[in-house]
Amino acid sequence: MTELLFILGLFFLIAGAEMLVRGASGLAVAAGVAPLIIGLTVVAFGTSSPELAVSAMSAMSGHADIALGNVVGSNIFNVLFVLGLSALVVPLVVSRQLVRLDVPLMITISVLLLLIGLDGKISRLDSLFLSAGLVGYMAFLFYQNKRNNRETAANHKETTLQNPTSKPRSCAAYVFSIAGGLILLVVGSRWLIDGAVVFATRLGVSELVIGLTIVAAGTSLPEAATSVVAGIRGERDIAIGNIVGSNIFNILFVLGLSGLFSPDGINVAPAALNFNIPVMIAVAVACLPVFFTGYTIARWEGFLFLGYYAAYTAYLFLFASAHSALPAFSRVMLMYVIPLTVLTFLVMVVRAICNGNRNNCPEPE
Template sequence: MMTWLFLLMGLAVLVCGAELLVRGASRLALGWGVSPLVVGLTIVAFGTSTPELAVSLKAAWANHPDLVLGNCVGSNIFNILFILGICALISPLIVLQQLVRIDVPIMIGVHIVLLLFAYNSTIGPLEGFLFILCLIAYTAFVVYKSKQESETVVKEYNDTYSISLKNAKFKNTKSIVYVLLGLGLCVIGAGWMTDSAVAIARALGLSELVIGLTIIAASTSIPEVATSVVATIRGQRDIAIGNVVGSNIFNVLGIIGITSLVSPHEITVAPSVISFDIPVALACCVACLPIFFTEHKITRGEGVLFLGYYVAYISYLLLSAAKHDSLPLFNQTMFLFVIPLTFITLFILAYRAFKVKKHSQ
């Protein structure tokens, strides 16, 4: 009982720390003349991944590599299937063309690179350095592209960030205190969460990888849930999707990159992560393309599809960990019926959208 309490306390402290860190850094950036659009696309988008970064760094230094990969890969699966699913149920999500043409292909690309880097069962400082270089290049690209955004998108980011941040009139010293306090809380919260996760895994007889892919991944993604759901309710649905895509890219390039670069040990990659979990994350990214491409929106029906697949993914992890008798039947149902039917549906949707676009030209 106390272990679960410490897990929840660690999560609360971690989320509060991340919020303070993002607010402080955003106010500093706005005070230095950075536009609200750039702040929203970089500091806020990446800042929502602070809990994942803090937990992964703590896990790496404590030599729990399964928590590192489980946290990052599990968070990316959660972001696409659960967050986009929930947001689409609230209101169909409008997808910007830039996401379809640029950001989603980049998200797919970084997961392919992650799979290639993980293929030899370790991710070391060299791979981490390359990931960070890619992150710097991606951030520079985002800043460059922000100058070409439409007035509608710029206004949304101004309304969301300039009013709540720029007009708050916090002095730089107070913003710096926010940043330092946020960092401190993130360190404390990450420590509690990591230690609790290891204890829970041992008590339940589950692997640290399964705990990382489920409980830790969902918990550290709470800032992304809050940001995307609030943006959807406000009608700023492109921010909701952009937050998820940007966070997924940062989780791979930033979190795995930084963690593998500063970790005292190489990050060991479990065989199941290479053969199953990263491919699932990659498949989720690829599935976004035809769904995003059809009419440039995510419908409520597609949101239900995403949520259903997340439930199926979690069910598989738990059945597999427990070696349950129903696992073979579950696998047969998924691979012989559910997955093929989904791919056929996505193909038909993409083909229809292509035909409509071709006729309109």
């Protein structure tokens, strides 16, 4: 029975992602909203619904610390695994708005989460502040879209007046597709998580490792399925916007709402402050040089992200089991792998800046 639910969950994820991408891209065209805005809002909110369900339920049941681990783990998974896998399947073109606004915002709120958690707790006041930040972010996105697409909005209004019956029906169909896709994504991810937990338990893996890896990764499976399918279908703004938007939603909305539900706020464990949240910040910062250089995410960069997620997961397993290979593994990562990666990114950024300056210079007469 577990194996059947696992397979059905995978099928529901793929089908739900296809419906969500079709509906979201169609709604963007019908409503005159840019696909990137749809990806950053509607799709990101929908694919973050498993994180919201898990975190809110844990907060209301008195286990609010699970909410923090779920959000932090999901944000790391979204960038390293989901973005890496999407770029490995189809190289992705990055919108300039992401580099100038949304990725810096993702980095800022990740650092903000670390700062408000330094006292060991995210209070209800902190949670209210995070939730208010999401409202302001969404209002700014739609204001910016309206300002940048006034001509498109005017054409859309004229079309609606000329053909008042067809447009509502098409919009309703897109909304139905989005809703149906979200339902399939949530159900599919739930079945897939349940099956994965059973498999992990059979293998004798500890509950700590299951929580840090399978639960966080499982609640991010909708993002993975949606971004990969969106990339294959050519909706690359939705593919990348979904990931960045989901990370912003996870901190501002999922963690904010969970903190409001929790009677005593959300406890921030020392391990989260000393390791997991800094890793989440480092992963967010790593997006900037990758996105900035040519405004594309190449396949090798996607492979690099996947490799780092494999290393992060391996570290969690080694640490949880107190394996003898942990010191050697940590030494190799800190002394060789991470410095070489940072050096590579610095060279890429310097080359991109030099090429940009060269292109902007007037040609000699």
